[in-house]
Amino acid sequence: QSDLTQPPSASGTPGQRVTISCSGSSSNVERGTVHWYQQVPGTAPKLLIYGDDHRPSGVPDRFSGSKSGILASLAISGLQSEDEATYFCAAWDDILNAPVFGGGTKLAVL
Amino acid sequence: HLQLQESGPGLVKPSETLSLTCAVSGDSISGSTNYWGWIRQSPGKGLEWIGSFFSSGNTFYRPSLKSRVTISGDTSRNQFSLKVTSVTAADTAVYYCARVGHSSHWAPDHWGPGILVTVSS
Numbered sequence: 176q177s178d179l180t181q182p183p184s185a186s187g188t189p190g191q192r193v194t195i196s197c198s199g200s201s202s203n204v205e206r207g208t209v210h211w212y213q214q215v216p217g218t219a220p221k222l223l224i225y226g227d228d229h230r231p232s233g234v235p236d237r238f239s240g241s242k243s244g245i246l247a248s249l250a251i252s253g254l255q256s257e258d259e260a261t262y263f264c265a266a267w268d269d270i271l272n273a274p275v276f277g278g279g280t281k282l283a284v285l
Numbered sequence: 286h287l288q289l290q291e292s293g294p295g296l297v298k299p300s301e302t303l304s305l306t307c308a309v310s311g312d313s314i315s316g317s318t319n320y321w322g323w324i325r326q327s328p329g330k331g332l333e334w335i336g337s338f339f340s341s342g343n344t345f346y347r348p349s350l351k352s353r354v355t356i357s358g359d360t361s362r363n364q365f366s367l368k369v370t371s372v373t374a375a376d377t378a379v380y381y382c383a384r385v386g387h388s389s390h391w392a393p394d395h396w397g398p399g400i401l402v403t404v405s406s
Binding site for chain 1: 322330331332333334336337345347348381385389390391392393394395396397398399
């Protein structure tokens with residue numbers, strides 16, 4: 176069981192907009208900043224969004240992050256087949272004094 | 286260009302010690318405002334933060350693993366290491382080393398490719 180809660184799966188068709196949620200608590204998502212990762216099987220997670228809504232250089236603006244209270248969201252617009260991957264959220268936890276992660280959401284592009 | 290690379294045995298026997306090293310290039314583990322950590326991912330499961338190493342030499346460990354984990358740094362080789370004692374099958378996972386970046390709001394922003402460690406006799 177992960178510290179942050181994500182839906183196990185999501186799906187969309189090419190061109191569609193999909194949203195993935197991440198629920199935490201006052202000690203992590205609400206108080207800290209949320210980061211999102213994309214992981215393709217057999218590779219390390221890649222940072223997609225940091226500090227709730229910032230994109231590292233090279234990440235398309237189709238990816239965006241938002242947060243309200245204990246709930247954070249990752250939105251992917253203009254869905255492409257290459258977006259098929261597992262997406263993880265992460266946040267610093269003030270009680271654990273460590274980053275905590277969600278269980279991951281496997282995105283299928285139908 | 287920052288790169289991290291894990292190395293170590295891929296197979297460890299139950300009750301023995303798992304030892305991994307992360308070689309860092311493109312940043313200094315001693316002079317950096319960033320810090321460094323180990324993360325693991327059990328087969329088909331999520332990510333778990335194991336512990337952190339700071340340029341000051343301080344360390345911090347996940348409470349549930351604290352009694353079995355040691356993270357240390359070798360500044361002369363610009364690498365840091367992980368030791369997990371008394372391993373069981375539950376410690377079988379892909380182990381990643383990562384940098385936690387000040388400029389990325391303390392996100393683990395660069396990761397090594399990962400190394401699969403299997404605990405089995």
